[in-house]
Amino acid sequence: MGMSxxxxxxxxxxxxxxGMAVLIAMNSEEVDIIGLTTVFGNVYTPTATRNAFKLLEIAGRTQIPVAEGAQRTFAGIEKDWVADFVHGDDGFGNMNFPDVKGEKDSRSAADFLIELVREQPGEICILALGPVTNLALAMQQxxxxxxxxxELVILGGAFFVNGNVNPATEANFFGDPEAADFVFGHSAKIKVVGLDVTHSCTFTGSELKGLHGKGRFGTFLSSITAFYLKYHQDSYDMDAVYVHDPAALAVVLWPSLFTWRPGQIRVLTESVARGMSVMDTQLKRWNRPHPWTDRPKVQVAVAVNAQEVTQRLLQRMGA
Structure with a gap:
């Protein structure tokens, strides 16, 4: 019997x-990609949509629908900050590729997700690689x-390590903490992949340069990652990049390579630590209720077989 x-x-x-994660997914028989939805974060939402069409063109999968998502946070705040210093103004390392023609789905990302899940209950896995605004809106509606x-796999959080926006906060949760806190209050079907494990996974500069000329995607990925590598060299003094989004995809593909801890999560929406993710690790019986008490227990990645994960991901990037 074939694999489902x-x-x-x-x-x-x-x-x-x-871009790495989406193209690796396109090269992975474990998944059937039935849609892309877009959100702000690394870039503003319209640029994210444009880049989604570019990735589908490169993969030869332009039949996959793209639904554009929120341009404001869950609290209705206009986005005035994106991580262009990490990814470039265009999101692809300032390579300034020609725009790709593509027709957006007529539905918003939230409506698109709601209809898919309603039509196929229990069958849809969502991999959330940016702020979870679209997911919060779908749960609210x-x-x-x-x-x-x-299943919902979320890239975000820094539970037992420093953040990457500031010492408290990881970028995706910082981008929309109200959305993150809302989502963690509404579903137990969540696996969370934060900096606790993504900082264990790296691609070296030589590995990224070595992708040039390999497979369908290697040259594209080698080109766009030069800007990303320079950011890591300047910010972390390392000749390598952290593998955030591809590591989250690895949870979808190979969950057994990760170690999990169950717990309830709150995401701070106020204070100097706005966006900080705090987990009740279930190691104490509390003598009175607290703001974590009635939340669903989710699975948080606390360790990873980093060597195996990065080797498998690199193989798919150059396949």
Whole structure:
């Protein structure tokens, strides 16, 4: 009997490492990609949509629908900051590729997700690679959405390590902390992949340069990652890049390579630590209720077989 393929929607803000993850997914028989939804984060939402079409063109998968998502946060705040210093103004390392023609789905990202999950309850896996605004909107608009999800894998958080926006906060949760806190309050079908494990996974500069000329995507990925590598050299003094988004995809593909801890999560929406993710690790019986008490328990990645994950991802990038 053949392997059952997961039906996967990628909610994305491409972004250089999003580009890696999306193209690796296109090279992975474990998943059937049935849609891309876009959100702000690494770039503003319209640029994310444009880049989604570019990735589909490169992969030869232009039949996959793209639904454009939120341009404001869950609290209705206009986005005035994106990570262009990490990914370039165009999201692809300032390579300034020609625009790709593509027709957006007529539905918003939230409506697109709601309809897919309603039509195929328990079957849809969503990989959220940016702020989870679209997911929060879907859960708010349709109370059955969270219940009917198959699985939600979220890239975000820094639970037992420093953040990457500031010492407290990881970028995706910083981008929309109200959305993140809302989502963690509404579903137990969540796996969270934060900096605790993504900082264990790296691609070296030589590995990225070595992708040139390999497979369908290697030259494109080698080209766009030069800007990303320079950011890591300047910010971390390392001749390598952290593998954030592809590591989150690895959870969808090979969950057994990760070690998990169950717990309830709050994301701070106020204070100097706005966006900080705090987990009740279930190691104490509390003597009174607290703001974590009634939240669903989710699975948080706390360790990873980094060598195996990065080797498999690199192989797919150059296949």
């Amino acid at each position: 393929r997961k039906k996967l929607v990628i909610d994305t803000d491409p972004g250089i490492d999003d 349709d109370p059955s959405f969270a219940r009917n999800l198959g």
